[in-house]
Amino acid sequence: MSHVKIPLFAIKPESAIPFNLFRKEEDHYALVVEDGDIFPKNLSNLMLNYPNNEPCVYLHKKDKPKYYAYLENFLGKITQDTEVSVKEKSALIYDFAANTLDNLFQNPESKELMNRSKNLILNTINIIFAHDNSVKSMMEISSHDYYTYTHSVDVSLFSMGFVNYLNYSYDDMANIGYAALLHDIGKSKIPLEILNKKALLASDEFEIMKHHPKYGCEILQFHGEKNNDILNPVRHHHEKALGTGYPDKLIATKTHEFAKIIAIADIFSALTTKRSYKEAYSSFNALQLMKNDMLHDLDKHLFFEFVKFMTTISRQ
Numbered sequence: 001m002s003h004v005k006i007p008l009f010a011i012k013p014e015s016a017i018p019f020n021l022f023r024k025e026e027d028h029y030a031l032v033v034e035d036g037d038i039f040p041k042n043l044s045n046l047m048l049n050y051p052n053n054e055p056c057v058y059l060h061k062k063d064k065p066k067y068y069a070y071l072e073n074f075l076g077k078i079t080q081d082t083e084v085s086v087k088e089k090s091a092l093i094y095d096f097a098a099n100t101l102d103n104l105f106q107n108p109e110s111k112e113l114m115n116r117s118k119n120l121i122l123n124t125i126n127i128i129f130a131h132d133n134s135v136k137s138m139m140e141i142s143s144h145d146y147y148t149y150t151h152s153v154d155v156s157l158f159s160m161g162f163v164n165y166l167n168y169s170y171d172d173m174a175n176i177g178y179a180a181l182l183h184d185i186g187k188s189k190i191p192l193e194i195l196n197k198k199a200l201l202a203s204d205e206f207e208i209m210k211h212h213p214k215y216g217c218e219i220l221q222f223h224g225e226k227n228n229d230i231l232n233p234v235r236h237h238h239e240k241a242l243g244t245g246y247p248d249k250l251i252a253t254k255t256h257e258f259a260k261i262i263a264i265a266d267i268f269s270a271l272t273t274k275r276s277y278k279e280a281y282s283s284f285n286a287l288q289l290m291k292n293d294m295l296h297d298l299d300k301h302l303f304f305e306f307v308k309f310m311t312t313i314s315r316q
């Protein structure tokens with residue numbers, strides 16, 4: 001497919017468009033706005049596409065990076081636009097997040113992508129605050145297949161939704177959202193043959209994989225991060241209550257609360273997505289498995305609050 005569809009509300013009238021925009025016709029894509037031109041005020045009415053008069057625009061696949069850079073400037077406005085539905089906002093922010101993380105995993109030293117990730121969390125919080133059912137709406141979009149980057153977006157979403165449910169502060173939501181989004185960024189330093197292995201890891205491979213929380217913390221420090229509410233959860237999201245986790249073998253009382261929350265969201269997300277060696281569990285079955293087999297590793301109080309949070313979401 002040479003062209004990709006984007007929603008019309010993502011393009012702001014009277015803004016300069018840094019890529020070509022097309023309308024889909026029966027047998028071709030017709031150029032409507034040329035790279036560098038201003039998107040006219042009333043053009044939205046004409047952007048109806050074959051075959052169902054769907055109001056959207058198309059751009060060349062190769063221009064997607066330019067589209068995400070353009071979109072970043074308007075994300076704040078779009079998330080607060082009362083004419084855009086929560087479903088549409090959720091889909092847009094999820095797509096933006098997945099793209100940002102996909103690129104960040106390939107280029108973790110990028111300052112631009114790191115800033116974009118921070119921005120993204122603040123915009124996601126805007127949506128969560130503005131719409132009661134936004135977490136559910138974003139969860140419904142989330143990928144059922146496992147990719148490191150969509151997994152990161154999901155863990156961030158579950159963690160932010162959960163602390164919002166627990167009435168934590170705005171700053172707490174921002175910090176845990178950002179830490180959860182980047183909790184596995186250290187995997188960008190793990191050899192691809194281990195990262196992409198389509199089977200359970202051998203013990204020597206797992207030893208290498210166990211370095212990723214430490215690498216993640218180092219990447220954040222490389223970017224100047226000093227906030228322990230972000231650094232600690234990234235480093236300690238694989239610690240276990242009895243001190244059997246990694247990398248520092250911390251017991252529960254020594255582990256940051258956000259690390260314990262991210263650990264729960266991380267396991268829940270991994271269980272509810274499909275891997276090459278296992279099917280996806282339903283939310284109910286995932287929570288039941290966590291309760292029966294993993295509770296000794298988790299913070300029990302937080303886990304049962306998480307179950308209540310998921311129950312509340314499923315009833316929305």
Ligand SMILES: [Fe+2]
Pocket residue numbers: 183184212237238
């Ligand atoms: Fe991890």
